[in-house]
Amino acid sequence: MGIRDGYQHAAARLGHVLASRGLALVYGGARVGLMGALADAVLEAGGRVIGVIPESLVAKEVAHVRLTDLRVVASMHERKALMSDLADAFVALPGGFGTWEEFFEMLTWAQLGLHQKPCGLLNALGYFDPLLKFVDHSVGEGFVRSAHGSMICVDASPEALLDQLASYNPPVVQKWLDREET
DSSP: OOSSHHHHHHHHHHHHHHHHTTOOEEEOOBSSHHHHHHHHHHHHTTOOEEEEEEHHHHHTTOBOTTOSEEEEESSHHHHHHHHHHHOSSEEEOSOOHHHHHHHHHHHHHHHHTSOOOOEEEEOGGGTTHHHHHHHHHHHHTTSSOHHHHTTEEEESSHHHHHHHHHTOOOOOOOOSOOGGGO
């Protein structure tokens, strides 16, 4: 949950906003952490939650048992592929290595042209500020195209972030791959 209560409050607020807008949550299916708090908030507000969790985590009893729909898959790779197929957009809340890895995989897939779905960061308490500075540094150093660096939607407000995601237009850059090539 992080060391500051503001992270959990931001997750709950996002959950309530998702439900109020009639948007379903697709996430990793666990009952723990900020994502568990997010799922609880969506459910509490009468929304729909689809969890996708690998068998290994179900066995460790971290699966959220009150979800609208819980899908158990064989592996983390299968989990990410199914979540990608089910989701219309991707949002990362403050988190650790797993959060970063999943977010950057979806962002990379967008960069490669495998999807055109928006990718956003809920920048609660400025959590992602150092990461965003690093993205700018990567653009400045010539490792990331400016158009690709600007693909990340960012806001501390769940409402404003969801508005950005809803109005997102992917950059027009040459596709590197077609989905059939992967």
